[in-house]
Amino acid sequence: MIDLKKEINERIGMDTILGLARKKMVPVHRHSVWYYMGGMLLFLFFIQVVTGPLLLFYYKPSADAAYRSITEIMVKIPYGWLIRSVHHWASNLMIAIAFIHFFSTFLLKAYRRPRELTWLTGMAMFMVVLFLGYSGYTLPFDERSFFALNVGTDMPGTMPVVGQYVVGFLRGGEMVGPQTLNRFFALHVGILPLCLMAVLFVHVVLVQVHGMSVPLSVEKKTALKKEKAIAKPMFPHLLLHDLVNCLILFGVLVTLAVLIPSELGQEIDYLKPAPEGVKPDWFFLWVYQILKWMPTYLFSIEGEIAGIVGLMLVAGFITLVPFFNRKAQRNELSPFFTMVGVISLLAFLALTAVGYFL
Amino acid sequence: MNYLKTVKPVMACGIFFLCFSVFKVPELLCQEPEDAMTIAVTEIKEEGYEPPAGLSLSDVENARKLTNKRIYGLAVLWLLILLVIFLVRIQARDDEKLYWKGYYSGTNKLE
Known part of the structure; x- marks a missing residue:
């Protein structure tokens, strides 16, 4: 009999990989739970990579066939409803966990030296994941996605200088039409996943190189007590915990897909006016609510333009936070940035709730 | 060998x-593709021809309905997940003991 383990080991050096994983230590403390978010995101991305191509076998990316093909996936294709619903819920959970990962990293100041690049790649992935969610929402080409495309592609138009070019690029013309669907399809299944995979690779490599960041409060407490920080090997400890998390996540995902399967709206009627109270998907509700509350004019600038420029400035500030937070770079506590994080989190939750319920 | x-x-x-x-x-x-350019007779529209009714939103709603089969499937899935989690927890507890005995830190007190 062939010793399969030995044969595989001889070819790909499994022992070396496991040896490295055993040597890699992961700090254990009261904030360790936040370390699992990355693994869960990776697992959900894997689910998307598996279910996406399965849908691609039947989805027809043209304005006159897209809606019908989704109907067929839901009704005729065996387990099509389940695959589509799992894809839909996995994307929603992925965005939700990406938000948790973002806020936990921000609040624990895990972007401190030497992890600035890890933070920047994380922010880039966050943007791509949000855009992946939005582009996926538009693909059924039903009434909801049509109005989401109209509103969503109109917003970049308010950006100074480049706005109209971005709108033209996204729409493939002046108006939202069949060509817009083709562009969003290409972005959703080709360009964005490739970008995500490339940045993800760099992000994961950087996490492996620098290891997990230990929060300043934990570092100081350990130093004060003159205790040795507890660290456990990544393999098998962290991976076994990751496995349990992913199993529970998978169960939750399938449960959501079965209990609340993905919906499909009415077929597009190009002549129909936009219904009242059209809202974006939940992860953009906070943006929608801010823009809704903006006055018509703010300091003689159009309210919407002021809102979008303001949001872009905030996004820029958050992206470059490792370079602004000097105290954290010197390994000192920075309560101001903690406060910024807490206020941002509360504002995000409140605005999303208001946008959803009102 | x-x-x-x-x-x-x-x-x-x-x-x-x-x-x-x-x-x-x-x-x-070398085979000639048979009837490659021929339109199937059934596809020619005749007088009074009506295309087969397409799938409607109500069909989609029916497909989304929760059935007993789906609830059963979900229950089986959760049972399997809980079983695997139970086994993984046993393994994790075993590894935890080995860790505290120094097995992973090179100060193995077992040998």
Whole structure:
């Protein structure tokens, strides 16, 4: 009999990989739970990579066939409803966990030296994941996605200088039409996943190189007590915990897909006016609510333009936070940035709730 | 020798398929595609022809409905997940003991 383990080991050096994983230590403390978010995101991305191509076998990316093909996936294709619903819920959970990962990293100041690049790649992935969610929402080409495309592609138009070019690029013309669907399809299944995979690779490599960041409060407490920080090997400890998390996540995902399967709206009627109270998907509700509350004019600038420029400035500030937070770079506590994080989190939750319920 | 024992049947299968393709492929390639340019009779619209009714939103809503079969499937899935989690937890607890005994830090007190 062939010793399969030995044969595989001889070819790909499994022992070396496991040896490295055993040597890699992961700090254990009261904030360790936040370390699992990355693994869960990776697992959900894997689910998307598996279910996406399965849908691609039947989805027809043209304005006159897209809606019908989704109907067929839901009704005729065996387990099509389940695959589509799992894809839909996995994307929603992925965005939700990406938000948790973002806020936990921000609040624990895990972007401190030497992890600035890890933070920047994380922010880039966050943007791509949000855009992946939005582009996926538009693909059924039903009434909801049509109005989401109209509103969503109109917003970049308010950006100074480049706005109209971005709108033209996204729409493939002046108006939202069949060509817009083709562009969003290409972005959703080709360009964005490739970008995500490339940045993800760099992000994961950087996490492996620098290891997990230990929060300043934990570092100081350990130093004060003159205790040795507890660290456990990544393999098998962290991976076994990751496995349990992913199993529970998978169960939750399938449960959501079965209990609340993905919906499909009415077929597009190009002549129909936009219904009242059209809202974006939940992860953009906070943006929608801010823009809704903006006055018509703010300091003689159009309210919407002021809102979008303001949001872009905030996004820029958050992206470059490792370079602004000097105290954290010197390994000192920075309560101001903690406060910024807490206020941002509360504002995000409140605005999303208001946008959803009102 | 063991290695060859496994490889031999695979090679035999490979040779078989190769032979099959050598004899079959030219024949397949030379075949004229039948009725390639002919429109099937059923596709020609006649007077009074009505296209088959397409799928409607109510069909989609029916497909989304929660059935007993789906609830059963969900229950089985959760049972399996809980079983695997139980096994993984046993393994994790075992590893935890080994960790505290120094097995992973190179100060193995077991040996």
